[in-house]
Amino acid sequence: MAKKKFSKDWVHQHINDPYVKLAQQKGYRARAAFKLSEILELEKINVKGKRVVDLGSSPGSWSQYVREQMVGPGGVLDGRIIALDILEMEPIAGVEFMQGDFREDEVLERLEKSLVGQKVDLVISDMAPNLSGVAAADSARMQHLCDLALEFALAHLKTDGVLIVKAFHGSGFSQIVKLYKNHFVRVVERKPKASRDKSAETFLVARDLKN
Template identity: 75%
Template sequence: MAKKKFSKDWIHQHINDPYVKMAQQKGYRARAAFKLSEIVDTEKLLRPGDVVVDLGSAPGSWSQIARERLVGPGGVIKGRIIALDMLPMEPIEGVEFMLGDFREDAVLNQLKELLGDARVDLVISDMAPNLSGVSSADSARIQHVCDLALDFACHHLAPDGALIVKAFHGSGFSQTVELFKRHFHRVVERKPKASRVKSSETFLVARRLKA
């Protein structure tokens, strides 16, 4: 009974969520679009000409925001967006999509081949692992996903590039922040307005790789 009530409450909250309504009006695939939009505006990131890698991209709302920001005069996309997810994603004009699990070496190598020698200006990751409800196991999964995004960024970002990842407050969070600070000159937490108040999610923005 409690579970049924919870589902009804969630559906009611979702339907009446102003960001869900705005996403529908603007043609975004998810309300998460507004999270990235606020972060890149605050941090003054994403300009025409940038090379962007979107990890855990499905359903595609973050790639949509990236595409909007890379469109130059005349509606031409200047730059490159490579999106990757283990779930299929409906095509977005100007976005190169790869189907695969980022945690697998073979998929990671394929992504590296696609990039070639290009340095990445921005890595964005809205990835979140499937959670079991066992806090210690879930913390380890979340840390692992953040570590993978960090490792990729360290090898492929331009010196003044940036990394945005979704993280969660709780066990292991402070260690993740410390690890990011070891590799970047500036690391800040961002909690966008579109992020639900009750959610423990936060976004780490890391800028300028250390030598």
């Protein structure tokens, strides 16, 4: 009974969520687009003319938003977006999508071939694990995804590049922040207004790789 009530509450909250309505109006695939837009605005990150990799991109709202910001005069795309996900993603004009697990060498090789040896300006990751409800296990899974995003960024980011990654407050969070601070000059936490109050999610913005 409790589960039924919970799902009814969630549906009610979702339907009445202003960001859900706004996403529908603007044609974004998910309300998550507004989380990224706020972070980019707060951090004064301009994506025009930049090379961006979107890890765990499906359904594609972050790639949609980045693409929108890259469109210049006459509708010409000024920049490059490569999106990766294990799941399928409906095509987005101007976004190069690769389906596969970026932890696998074959997928990384495909990406590296596509980049032709060029480094990336921005790596974004809204990846989250399938949550089990067991706090310790979920924290470990989230930490693993943050480690993978960091590993990817260290191999592919420009020295003055930026990594934006989703994390969860809780067990292991301070270790993630410490690890990121070992590699980046500046690491800040951002909790966008579009993140639900009850959600433990927060986003780490890591800038400028240490030598």
